[in-house]
Amino acid sequence: MHRWNAMRASFWFLPCVIVALAIALAVTLTHLDGSALEQWMKRYPRLFGASAAGGREMLSTVAGSMISVVGIVFSMTLVALALASSQYSSRVLRTFMRSRVTQASIGIFAGIFVYCLIVLRGVHGTDDSVFVPVLAVSVAMLLAIVGVVVLIVFIHHIALSIQASTILANIAEETIDAMASIFPQMDDPSLANQSQADAAAAALVETLCWIAVPAPKSGYLQSVDHAALLHIACEGKLIVRVERDVGQFVLADTPIFSVSGESASARTACALHATIAVSPYRTVEQDPAFGVRQLVDVALKALSPGVNDTTTAVQCLDYIGAVMATMARRAIPSPYRYAEGELKIVVVAPDFASMLAAAFDQIRRSAGGNVAVILRMIASIDMLGSLAVGKGRQEDLLAQLDYLAEISARTVPAPHDSALVARRLAPVRRALAAGCVRRSQAAPPSLRCES
Structure with a gap:
């Protein structure tokens, strides 16, 4: 899966596939020409009739045009990447690189060029033979x-893809998909009676003797193959503890796994290393916090004195709210994994409070005196409070609201603006302090489209 995601985010994989298909098409069509086409040539001479010189000239023209267009496409893509990196954040570049439209466009133009070259090679026009x-x-x-x-289509796509709303929507969509795959629904049957088993597992973990397995190299823990990890643990009758969460930076020769079991050996360490991907960069697939990180980075760039783009910062908060709403409605997965009722894997569990802090803390510190951003953060917390399930999450949101009240009192000098912020804060604080989830109190019946 790691290799597939890396290829999908590259500029070479899909274009190479399209070029290979173009080569196969050129060879096939060149060999298909023969007597079977003579009837068509006689019936439509203006369409299919072509001399050797005419065929060469047309193929040369198309090939030359396509290789020129490839250069234009690369130039436009690099300009878009440079603009996105400087205006938004360098971490959003992988969103551009994963664009199927850009990859397919490069592949189609290069494929047409290669196709024309191969067909051009098959055109013969001499005194002895003409083909x-x-x-x-x-x-x-x-x-x-x-x-x-x-x-x-490519020019239209580039014009859309460098707009802030498109970039933020793509990041949010990818992050929400990652959260939906990681965090289970609240009514998931697998969560039933889990707390009692997890309490026993936590007590067991404290009594075990652990052997450290160091990381093979330095970098970000990009992904963990949990199925392969469970297979290793079951096969070797081991308990494996993952010491770092996906997205964290690991140093070479520092513990990345801990193993408990008599059959642990050097082969076990090699097998465990094969279940992880350590890379110079993070990805969103198993690391939704990185999606939040990208949205926060764009907001911070927008709030910087050199840019001072409040509207983009507000848009970032809108999409951060959409991402956090997905997490607020879902359960936190257990850090313990079992096989046939026995504890086999211990992982680092994600935490709502830490994700909330990652989403709002840095933006709040950079938004001092910016009333529009402070009000939008209050609105986001209000919305999350209406969705979050559990007393602990309400308390986390209330803490964020208190931080906003403090920074507003300290950095908003105008009495009118201060009063406006206070009026917005008061009802939200009362609802969160009471542990209210307004959606469950008096929400009207709703209809959902199931298609």
């Missing part, structure tokens, strides 16, 4: 038209 792969040449003309359409 023109008419079908292949005709397809080249159609591919040239396709290339023009793709170029128009």
Whole structure:
């Protein structure tokens, strides 16, 4: 899965696949030309009839045009990447690189160029013999038209993709998908009677003797293959503890796993290393906190004195609220994994409070005196309070509200603005302090589309 995600985020994989398909198409169509096409050539001479010189000229024109367009596409892509890096954050670049439209556009233009080269090689026109792969040449003309359409679509895509709203929406969508795959629903049957088993597991963990397995290299823990980890633990009759959470930075030769069991050996360490991916960069698939990190980075850049773009910062808070709402409605997965009722794996459990702090703390510290951003943070906390389930989460939100009240009192000098913030804070504080979830008190019936 790690390798597949890395290939999907690269500029080379999909273009190479398309180029390979273009090569196969060119070879196939060149060999298909023969007597079977003579009837079509006689019936539509203006469409399929072409001399060797004419075929070469058209193929050369299309090939030259496509390689020029490839250069234009690369230039536009690099300009978009540079603009996104400087104006938003360098961490959003992988969102651009994962764009299927950009990858497919590069592949289609390069594929058409390679196709024309191969067909051009098959055109023979001498005194002794003349061979023109008419079908292949005709397809080249159609591919040239396709290339023009793709170029128009690519320019439209680039114009949309550098807009702040598009970037933030893509990051939020990817993060919400990652959260939905990691955090179970509140009514998940697997959560039933879990607290009692987890309490016994926590007591057992404290009594075990652990052997450290050091990290193979330094970098960010990008992913963990939990299925493979469970297989190793069951096969070796071991209990494996993962010492770092996905997204954390690990140092070479510091513990990344701890193992308890008599069968632990050097082969076990090698097998455990194969279940993790340590990389120079983070990804969102198993690390939704990185998605939140990207949204926060864009907000911080927008609030910096050199940019001072309050609207973009407010948009970031809107999407941060959407991401945190997904987590607020879901349960926190247990750090303990079992097989046939026996404890096998212990992982670092995510925490709502820490995710909330990652989402709001840095923005709050950079938003001193900015009433619009403070009010939007209050609105986000109000919305999360109406969705969050559990007393602990209400208390975490109330703490964030108190921090906002403090920074507002300290940095908002105008009496009118201070009074406005206070009026917004008061009802939200009362609701959170009472542990109210307004949606469950008097919410009207709702209809959901199941399609």
